Amino acid sequence: MKDHHATRPAGEPTGPSRRRLLGTAGAAGAAGLAFGAAGGALGTAAATERPTALSSVGAARRPFHGVHQPGIADPAQAHGHLIAFDLAADTGRTEAAALLRRWSRAARALMAGEAPPGRLHDTGIALDAGPSSLTVTFGFGRTFFDRTGLTARRPAALEPLPPFSSDELDPKRSNGDLWIQVGADDSPVAFHALRALQREAAGTARVRWQMTGFNRSPGATASPRTARNLMGQVDGTNNPRPTDEDFERRVFVPAGGDPEWMAGGSYAVVRRIRMLLDAWEEVPLAEQEKVIGRRRSDGAPLSGGTETTPVDLDKRNADGEPAVAADAHVRVTAPETNGGAAMLRRSFSYHDGFRDDGAPDAGLLFVAWQADPLRGFVPVQRKLDRGDALSRFIRHEASALFAVPGGAREGEYVGQRLLEG
Numbered sequence: 001m002k003d004h005h006a007t008r009p010a011g012e013p014t015g016p017s018r019r020r021l022l023g024t025a026g027a028a029g030a031a032g033l034a035f036g037a038a039g040g041a042l043g044t045a046a047a048t049e050r051p052t053a054l055s056s057v058g059a060a061r062r063p064f065h066g067v068h069q070p071g072i073a074d075p076a077q078a079h080g081h082l083i084a085f086d087l088a089a090d091t092g093r094t095e096a097a098a099l100l101r102r103w104s105r106a107a108r109a110l111m112a113g114e115a116p117p118g119r120l121h122d123t124g125i126a127l128d129a130g131p132s133s134l135t136v137t138f139g140f141g142r143t144f145f146d147r148t149g150l151t152a153r154r155p156a157a158l159e160p161l162p163p164f165s166s167d168e169l170d171p172k173r174s175n176g177d178l179w180i181q182v183g184a185d186d187s188p189v190a191f192h193a194l195r196a197l198q199r200e201a202a203g204t205a206r207v208r209w210q211m212t213g214f215n216r217s218p219g220a221t222a223s224p225r226t227a228r229n230l231m232g233q234v235d236g237t238n239n240p241r242p243t244d245e246d247f248e249r250r251v252f253v254p255a256g257g258d259p260e261w262m263a264g265g266s267y268a269v270v271r272r273i274r275m276l277l278d279a280w281e282e283v284p285l286a287e288q289e290k291v292i293g294r295r296r297s298d299g300a301p302l303s304g305g306t307e308t309t310p311v312d313l314d315k316r317n318a319d320g321e322p323a324v325a326a327d328a329h330v331r332v333t334a335p336e337t338n339g340g341a342a343m344l345r346r347s348f349s350y351h352d353g354f355r356d357d358g359a360p361d362a363g364l365l366f367v368a369w370q371a372d373p374l375r376g377f378v379p380v381q382r383k384l385d386r387g388d389a390l391s392r393f394i395r396h397e398a399s400a401l402f403a404v405p406g407g408a409r410e411g412e413y414v415g416q417r418l419l420e421g
């Protein structure tokens with residue numbers, strides 16, 4: 001593979017595929033898997049000089065350009081990195097704009113399965129892999145606007161989140177001027193992108209915090225299933241779906257919204273939520289299910305039906321008790337008990353080893369997307385704070401809120417409408 005040193009605008013065609021010598025990324029599916037297996041038996045594809053198709057996982061490619069940034073409405077990948085940066089002391093709007101231009105160019109190439117163009121040599125970490133559904137999503141934190149002289153253009157929705165009684169927040173792992181979410185179905189592809197983007201930032205922004213998470217790998221279940229979290233629950237069932245009539249309105253800022261540069265954008269609430277797994281795993285299954293209001297085995301609501309049956313909050317058991325308890329997580333979070341408040345949860349699990357007391361440092365990198373956090377996350381979290389059965393088993397350890405602008409059009413970089421508007 002060749003390194004690409006030429007500087008190209010985000011909108012121009014990028015260079016040859018990382019796998020140019022090994023075959024076409026487009027050949028996918030069962031045939032690809034079979035071919036891959038044969039290649040393994042014979043030795044590497046390069047050694048046999050026979051083109052090997054990528055598996056369906058490696059070949060999957062998500063578009064960089066669009067009305068919305070990637071990594072929001074598309075399914076969460078198996079591997080994720082969240083990283084926040086603070087701008088360097090002598091950095092202003094010009095340097096920030098140049099960074100967003102470089103980052104966009106790199107993201108576009110990486111998502112196409114190509115080496116990032118520009119002044120830096122590629123590390124080669126992902127040389128043999130295809131795009132693997134890589135997405136890169138950029139956001140601005142509240143402090144970005146002061147540092148770049150853009151305070152007047154800061155969205156009102158970026159007001160700091162209110163304190164919650166369950167917060168045990170670490171400021172060093174919270175907030176940040178800039179934020180990137182990286183997701184891919186191949187771990188080296190995700191790390192490659194993370195590293196390339198961090199290197200591009202050198203001299204302009206330094207890492208404030210970084211977190212790594214995961215979800216189930218594609219193909220791990222016989223058919224596609226809703227994800228499970230580390231408490232074992234089916235998690236994500238009642239998420240807004242792109243096919244819902246009100247999906248766009250709930251998740252994305254409309255054209256003509258305020259501020260105009262956020263059209264097609266969204267707000268990301270990021271919470272690092274540690275799970276007290278030692279305590280949780282002591283709880284009998286029936287009690288665990290009562291805490292959530294859904295069955296662990298298949299995610300079906302305790303009011304009856306299957307996973308996708310709407311939860312019946314009025315249903316009572318034979319003994320007259322509500323089938324879904326008053327403090328069950330699905331009751332407390334349901335849009336109908338929160339004035340319609342809804343958010344798209346697109347989270348990653350995390351595990352960062354074990355704490356001094358032997359407990360796993362593990363939980364959820366909770367990422368919630370909404371058109372307005374004051375009509376999404378905030379009212380729901382306020383309610384959870386007052387009486388959620390789950391709160392005994394979780395700790396909110398870090399928090400951040402980012403304005404994520406709309407997607408870059410061809411020839412544009414992410415955030416251009418803010419930085420050059």
Ligand SMILES: C=CC1=C(C)c2cc3[nH]c(cc4nc(cc5[nH]c(cc1n2)c(C)c5CCC(=O)O)C(CCC(=O)O)=C4C)c(C)c3C=C
Nearest residue numbers: 233234235236237238239273330333334335364380381394
């Ligand atoms: C403030 C918002 C929320 C936080 C924080 C949160 C933490 C959290 N949730 C689970 C597990 C589940 N959550 C489920 C549903 C659900 N959760 C929220 C919001 C927050 N969760 C909403 C809005 C909903 C959907 C409510 C509805 O419309 O019915 C479920 C059930 C399955 C599902 O619909 O996804 C589970 C399971 C954990 C473990 C957790 C913190 C670690």
Ligand SMILES: [Fe+2]
Nearest residue numbers: 329330333345
């Ligand atoms: Fe939840």
